[in-house]
Amino acid sequence: MIPRKTPLEITKMRESGRLIARLFEHIRPMVQPGITTAQLDSEAEMFIDMNNAKPAFKGYRGYPATLCTSINDCIIHGIPGQIKLKAGDIIGLDVGVLMDGFYADAAVTLPVGEVPAHARALMRVSEAAMNEGIGQAIPGNRLYDISSAIQKTAEGAGYSVVRDFVGHGIGEKLHEEPQIPNYGKKGTGPLLETGMTLAIETMINQGTWKVRILKDKWTALTADGRLSAHFEHTIAITPDGPHILTAL
Numbered sequence: 036m037i038p039r040k041t042p043l044e045i046t047k048m049r050e051s052g053r054l055i056a057r058l059f060e061h062i063r064p065m066v067q068p069g070i071t072t073a074q075l076d077s078e079a080e081m082f083i084d085m086n087n088a089k090p091a092f093k094g095y096r097g098y099p100a101t102l103c104t105s106i107n108d109c110i111i112h113g114i115p116g117q118i119k120l121k122a123g124d125i126i127g128l129d130v131g132v133l134m135d136g137f138y139a140d141a142a143v144t145l146p147v148g149e150v151p152a153h154a155r156a157l158m159r160v161s162e163a164a165m166n167e168g169i170g171q172a173i174p175g176n177r178l179y180d181i182s183s184a185i186q187k188t189a190e191g192a193g194y195s196v197v198r199d200f201v202g203h204g205i206g207e208k209l210h211e212e213p214q215i216p217n218y219g220k221k222g223t224g225p226l227l228e229t230g231m232t233l234a235i236e237t238m239i240n241q242g243t244w245k246v247r248i249l250k251d252k253w254t255a256l257t258a259d260g261r262l263s264a265h266f267e268h269t270i271a272i273t274p275d276g277p278h279i280l281t282a283l
């Protein structure tokens with residue numbers, strides 16, 4: 036069963052979501068050549084702490100940090116450390132927070148300095164695919180309307196859709212039902228209803244969709260070493276369509 040939230044519960048999720056949007060505004064200017072991913076992580080942790088919230092990922096199944104920092108061929112779950120960003124990199128920043136009993140979860144992929152046009156194009160399409168998916172999150176649609184819109188946008192631009200990771204329901208838990216694959220058949224899947232809250236996340240690759248997991252059991256890389264771009268918003272399905280909760 037897919038849990039549905041009351042308007043009051045959605046208001047709480049919006050507070051968590053707004054904190055993430057503010058966090059990204061705060062971190063974005065720090066994403067420059069020379070900074071380490073550990074520095075970004077400690078800044079994010081401090082920001083969340085100062086706002087009386089809790090980082091959602093730290094300690095989750097043993098994950099050691101507040102942010103996931105996924106550089107270039109890293110799809111998701113890059114662990115912050117002493118690696119320095121360099122001009123031309125792209126970096127995915129993924130963060131979840133818990134405030135007043137409710138979670139929000141979002142991700143963006145950002146350029147570091149000047150990046151090649153092919154990398155910018157990948158980021159643009161991954162974000163557009165997420166937005167196309169969000170656009171399908173209306174009462175009366177089916178879950179895989181979201182999936183199919185994402186798949187069409189990504190594959191239509193010549194990219195591939197990662198199979199091994201999916202979006203998810205979110206609310207009182209970081210991961211709730213349903214799983215939301217980024218590929219699927221339009222018009223199928225569970226009915227979407229008012230009050231459902233979903234984390235819609237696109238993981239879109241330049242080359243193969245196949246992944247390789249490092250020995251740390253987290254870091255997910257593209258199997259062919261080409262670039263990947265990740266975007267994620269937490270949204271609520273309302274009578275007048277999707278509301279993005281992780282925006283200002």
Ligand code: MF3
Nearest residue numbers: 091092095098103112129140
């Ligand atoms: N946005 C990802 C997710 O919802 C990040 C999870 S990282 C983890 O699954 F450490 F919390 F697993």
Ligand code: CO
Nearest residue numbers: 140234236267
């Ligand atoms: Co997520």
